[in-house]
Amino acid sequence: MTTNETNEGCEPSAVGKRPDDDAWLTACAAPGRHWFGLSATLQTLGTLFTITRWGALAWTAQAVMDRATTHETWGLVAFAVTSVPAVGADRMAGILADRGARAVATGLRQQLTGALLPTAGRIPTAGRIGETGPAEAAWAVVDLADDVADFHAQAAPLRRSALLSMLAVLAVTAAVHWPAAIVLVLTTALLPLNMRLAGLFAQHGADRQLAATRHLNAVVLDSFRGLRTLRELGAVGRRGRTLTTAAERLNKATMSVLRRAFLSGVIMDVVITFSIAVNATYIGLSLLGYVQVPHAPRLTLFTGLLVLLVCPMYFAPMRARAAAFHQRERATNAAGVIRDIVKGTPDEPIRAAYPRPTEPVGVSLTAVRHRYDGADQDTVQADADFAPGTWTAITGASGAGKSTVLALIAGLRRPTAGTVGWRTSSGLQAPVLGGCAWVGQRTVLLDATVRDNIRLGRPEAGERQIRRAVDAAGLNTVIERLPDGLDTRLGEGGWGVSTGEARRIAIARAFLRGARLWLLDEPTAHLDADSEHDVVAALRRATDGCTVIVATHSAPLAATADTVLAIDDGRLRDTRPVNA
Structure with a gap:
């Protein structure tokens, strides 16, 4: 488990926000920019239609006061006619903003998928593949991408429509009664300062919430992944308390963010309410004849009611911008996490030719050095050649770097220095993701049939090809005893197979590629002697004529190899005697 239980009481560190995160957050809106532009246009049109609708309503009220039946009828007709486009424009603006949000979220998830699950032909950057934990990867793909997309769906259309909408309302107000427009302008000067102070006030809380969410995700994932171990050690109760503590920490951080947002929202509402109240008081006193501004036009019921109806519209964009301002802190933090995961991943995959499947592949490691980020020294130093069609075993203590060497050869990692190459008749080329077969010590079986699990890496494989893979992996006897043969469902709620049988399914899967x-x-890890013998025999059959490089602790498996190399103090060396 990766979560350090000894630090249960420690406060998670806040996530530092870098200046370039804002620029990267803005760039994330590109996939939805078209939809956001249309949404902004409709928001502006909606404002204009709504002003017209309120004008029709005010006209109707004046007609009722004047007992002008004809004007009253036409006013009601105008109100009904303008209400349809006003409501329709607002609704369509929301739909288009949602489409833009989906485009942004899809673009981010594609970037994350490319960084976390690189496809064949995509060359990963040094040290990035495999360093992101499963909890953080799932959190970024499921939640953080939506945080960024939701912010842009709210902020991007407003960025274009807010000023136009406010100017339209201000122009109408000034046209019918300019003193009311002056009150709106004077009040507007207080709002940007309030929004900035509110953002600074909420930033620390958002950082704490992000750190608490990250911590809880790691605890939950580790708990489920290590549930069997926790039960065996009798540590379920303690782990439960750790989970409760992490959940309470997130709850406190979330409530803190909500309190800060509520407080800043109250301040803005006070300013807006004060402005509307001043205008309402002035209009009421003017209509009663108690107040008269020199050179101001005479107020009527129509002009006074229209001003009162459009005043809230003037502040609506700023209220929405304030809500987006709070959401920006969360989106910026989310963008920082996503950016750390995808940085250095090319936008388009770099394609390279696969080795021909009928041709054995040799491997060359030339002055290869690999050092993990933050490490004081190289994890692996290697100069080696693996001849085509041979078996090579790499031995060494746990943590010596055997898996790192395999990852370098597979192209899952790039060396810090030196070159890794695959040799074919066409020359030396860089490793190609997906161009080799990989069998690890942990076999992942999906909740699917045996057939679907075998053809996972080659979905288009036919029945004859699947049967050949079954024969090569020595799975015939296993398939025969399953209730539905290849159609037997494995995984949760399905049929169970042993570790050795699961390993042979992985071999069949690799053969099919x-x-x-x-x-x-470590293909024979955690197997008894008989199961290990069966798996090694299956591997020998399946890899006939192939180049095989195996990292192992098993002496019987290493003894079957043509060459045995060892990793000692990070150096890969030949274990054969000098005169051998």
Whole structure:
């Protein structure tokens, strides 16, 4: 488990926000920019239609006061006619903003998928692949992408429509009664300062909430992943308390953010309410004849009611911008996390030719050095050649770097220095993701049939090809005893298979890919002697004529190899005697 339980009482560190996160957050809106532009246009049109609607209503009220039946009828007709486009424009603006949000979220998820699950031909950046934990990866894909998209859906259309909408309302107010417009302008000067102070006030709380969410995600994932171990150690109760503490910490951080947002919202509402109240008081006193501004036009019921109806519209964009301002802190923090994951990943995959499947593949490691971020020294130093069609075993203590060597050869990591190359008849080329077969010590079986699990890496494979893979992996006897043969469902709620049988399913899966370079990471780990013998035999059959590089602690498996290399103090060396 990755979560450090000894630090349960420690406060999670706040996530630092960098200046370039804002620029990156803005750039994220690109996939939805078209939809956001249309939404902004409709928001502005909606404002104009609504002003017209309120004008019709005010006209109707004046007609009722004047007992002008004809004007009253036409006023009601105008109100009904203008209400349809006003409501329709606002609704359509929301729909288009949602489409833009989906485009932004999809774009971010594609970037995250490209960084977390690189496809064949995409060259990963040094040290990025595999360093993001599963909890943070899932959190970024599921939640953080939506945080960024929701912010842009709210802020991007407002950024274009807010000023136009406010100017339209101000122009109408000034046209019918300019003193009321002056009150609106004077009040507006107080709002940007309030929004900025509110944002600074909420930033620290948003940072704490992000850190608490990250901590809780890690605790939950680790708890489920290590549930069996926790039960065996009798540590379920303690882990439950850790989970409760992390949840309470997130709850406190969330409530703190809500309190700060509520307080800043109250301040803005006070300013807006004060402005509307001043105008309402002035209009009421003017209509009663108690107040008269020199050179101001005479107030009527129509002009006074119209001013009162459009005043809230003047502040509506600023109120929405304030809500988006609070959401920006969350979106900026989310963008920082996503940016750390995807940085250095090319927008388009770099394609390279696959080795021909009928051709054995050799491997060359030339002055290869690999150092993890933050490490004081190299994890691996290697100069080695792996001849085509041979078996090579790499041995060494746990943590010595065996898996790192395999990851370098597979292209899952790039070396800090030196070159890794695959040799074919066409020359030396860089590793190609997906161009080799990989069998690890942990076999992932999906909640699907045996057939679907075998053809996971090659969905288009036919029945004859699947049967060949079953034969090569020695799975015939296993398939025969399953109730529905290849159609037996595995996984949660399905049929269970042993660890050795699952390993042979992985071998069949790898065989079906047709790759001539196999990388095996502890393929016989956690197996008894008989199961290990069966798996090694299956591997020998399946890899006939292929280049095989296996990282192992198993002496029987290493003894079957043509060459045995060892990692000692991070250096890969040949274990054969000098004169051998």
